[in-house]
Amino acid sequence: MDVLFSLFSSLPLAQLELDFTIISADIPYIVSGVLTNLAFTLVSALFGFIWGTVLAIFKISAIKPLQWFADFYTSIFRGTPLILQITIIYFATPQLLNYPIPSFLAGVIAFSLNSAAYSSETIRGGIMGVDKGQREAAQTLGVKYMPMMMDIVLPQAFKNILPALVNESIALLKDSALVSVIGVEELMRRGQIVAQREFIYFEPLLVVGVVFYLMVIGFTWFARRFEKRMRFSD
Amino acid sequence: MIKVEQLSKSFGPLEVLNGITTDIDKGQVVAIIGPSGCGKSTFLRCLNLLERPTKGKIYLDEVDLTDSRTDIRKARQNIGMVFQHFNLFPNMTVMENVIYAPIKVKDMTKGNAQELGYSLLSRVGLEEKADIYPSRLSGGQKQRVAIARSLAMQPQVMLFDEPTSALDPEMVKEVLDVIQSLSETGITMAIVTHEMGFAREVADRIIFLDSGRIAEDAPPDIFFSTPKSERACQFLEKVL
Numbered sequence: 001m002d003v004l005f006s007l008f009s010s011l012p013l014a015q016l017e018l019d020f021t022i023i024s025a026d027i028p029y030i031v032s033g034v035l036t037n038l039a040f041t042l043v044s045a046l047f048g049f050i051w052g053t054v055l056a057i058f059k060i061s062a063i064k065p066l067q068w069f070a071d072f073y074t075s076i077f078r079g080t081p082l083i084l085q086i087t088i089i090y091f092a093t094p095q096l097l098n099y100p101i102p103s104f105l106a107g108v109i110a111f112s113l114n115s116a117a118y119s120s121e122t123i124r125g126g127i128m129g130v131d132k133g134q135r136e137a138a139q140t141l142g143v144k145y146m147p148m149m150m151d152i153v154l155p156q157a158f159k160n161i162l163p164a165l166v167n168e169s170i171a172l173l174k175d176s177a178l179v180s181v182i183g184v185e186e187l188m189r190r191g192q193i194v195a196q197r198e199f200i201y202f203e204p205l206l207v208v209g210v211v212f213y214l215m216v217i218g219f220t221w222f223a224r225r226f227e228k229r230m231r232f233s234d
Numbered sequence: 235m236i237k238v239e240q241l242s243k244s245f246g247p248l249e250v251l252n253g254i255t256t257d258i259d260k261g262q263v264v265a266i267i268g269p270s271g272c273g274k275s276t277f278l279r280c281l282n283l284l285e286r287p288t289k290g291k292i293y294l295d296e297v298d299l300t301d302s303r304t305d306i307r308k309a310r311q312n313i314g315m316v317f318q319h320f321n322l323f324p325n326m327t328v329m330e331n332v333i334y335a336p337i338k339v340k341d342m343t344k345g346n347a348q349e350l351g352y353s354l355l356s357r358v359g360l361e362e363k364a365d366i367y368p369s370r371l372s373g374g375q376k377q378r379v380a381i382a383r384s385l386a387m388q389p390q391v392m393l394f395d396e397p398t399s400a401l402d403p404e405m406v407k408e409v410l411d412v413i414q415s416l417s418e419t420g421i422t423m424a425i426v427t428h429e430m431g432f433a434r435e436v437a438d439r440i441i442f443l444d445s446g447r448i449a450e451d452a453p454p455d456i457f458f459s460t461p462k463s464e465r466a467c468q469f470l471e472k473v474l
Binding site for chain 2: 131133134136137139140141142143144147151152155156159232
């Protein structure tokens with residue numbers, strides 16, 4: 001114990017005297033940026049999930065071109081950095097389509113497309129994990145493909161992959177900090193703005209970190225409860 | 235009712251069925267028996283095209299099921315199937331399992347479907363389980379629900395694929411009793427089973443398969459007392 005203590009006290013920790021008073025007036029500004037991150041995450045998770053489900057169904061379909069498309073799509077979005085995708089969509093869209101895309105929209109599009117690529121693999125695994133007998137039972141009852149997927153296969157698949165989908169959403173939530181590079185004033189960007197104005201970095205960024213952490217913890221707790229409720233039929 | 239002509243099925247190089255030709259008449263109850271690996275489940279699964287035959291034709295009431303122009307989904311509505319592992323939908327209650335297909339496939343109203351559901355569940359003795367999930371049922375109860383679910387589509391033919399093979403011994407009887415009572419209603423049935431006593435009692439006819447061929451086809455009293463083929467003699471010696 002004494003050894004440890006002397007080790008610490010010998011470190012030059014003088015700079016660690018945190019002073020939040022300088023930024024106290026800015027804290028509400030920084031923290032309220034979280035709403036932007038949440039909006040990003042919710043919208044992107046929703047579209048990413050829907051598009052990811054469609055891609056997953058393409059991947060398991062008997063129609064080869066659909067399989068090829070979905071596999072190629074996934075390889076592109078998993079094979080390049082997310083930050084590159086965000087900036088390309090933001091800067092290339094005005095050039096290609098002559099449409100000055102709002103940064104929020106560019107961010108949501110990039111996130112949804114990217115998230116769909118990842119979750120399509122998870123969802124594909126979930127669908128394949130549903131017992132083949134379920135599909136056979138539906139077929140012998142004369143049920144069509146779409147209702148069979150929507151009412152029987154997908155609900156079971158989603159239930160099994162819920163923890164993986166929660167993981168994906170947490171990654172999305174944290175990655176939402178990346179849209180700061182295209183100027184969206186979310187949590188991270190606001191922290192940087194205050195930091196650059198006041199010439200202190202640790203305090204505002206610490207605030208940003210704490211807010212992210214609390215959001216993830218809260219989200220995890222919420223997801224656990226949801227998962228428990230989903231287990232009602234076990 | 236069902237007419238099978240020169241039916242063959244191969245899985246890659248493995249030939250499972252080898253030129254099966256037979257008829258099943260309306261109202262007939264046929265038990266399909268044979269040593270494991272003889273192709274009896276594959277034969278049954280070919281009858282509703284869960285397995286696509288490699289060769290041959292299957293007719294249901296003059297409709298050629300193997301014809302690519304036949305709407306197989308429509309044809310399947312007339313062919314109920316009960317599986318070894320029940321295959322109930324775990325995300326639906328017992329009642330939802332039973333009424334799902336009538337509502338989705340036959341556009342029945344929920345009220346009518348539920349009425350039908352209750353009458354079928356009481357027929358298999360499970361009307362008080364209507365609102366619980368399948369995970370809380372015993373194996374025998376699950377299989378009885380699966381039978382009710384199949385009957386809800388009011389099929390002309392029922393296929394049973396080893397309906398009691400996954401059950402604990404003490405639950406076999408309750409399922410067999412339901413199938414037996416069903417056989418008395420005049421519905422056409424094909425049953426793959428290992429329960430020889432049951433086959434003898436309930437079937438009008440025994441089809442004995444060996445290596446993908448029909449080795450023997452006879453009424454149960456004749457088949458069990460004086461089997462003709464040597465393979466059937468050996469088989470019966472082991473199982474009786």
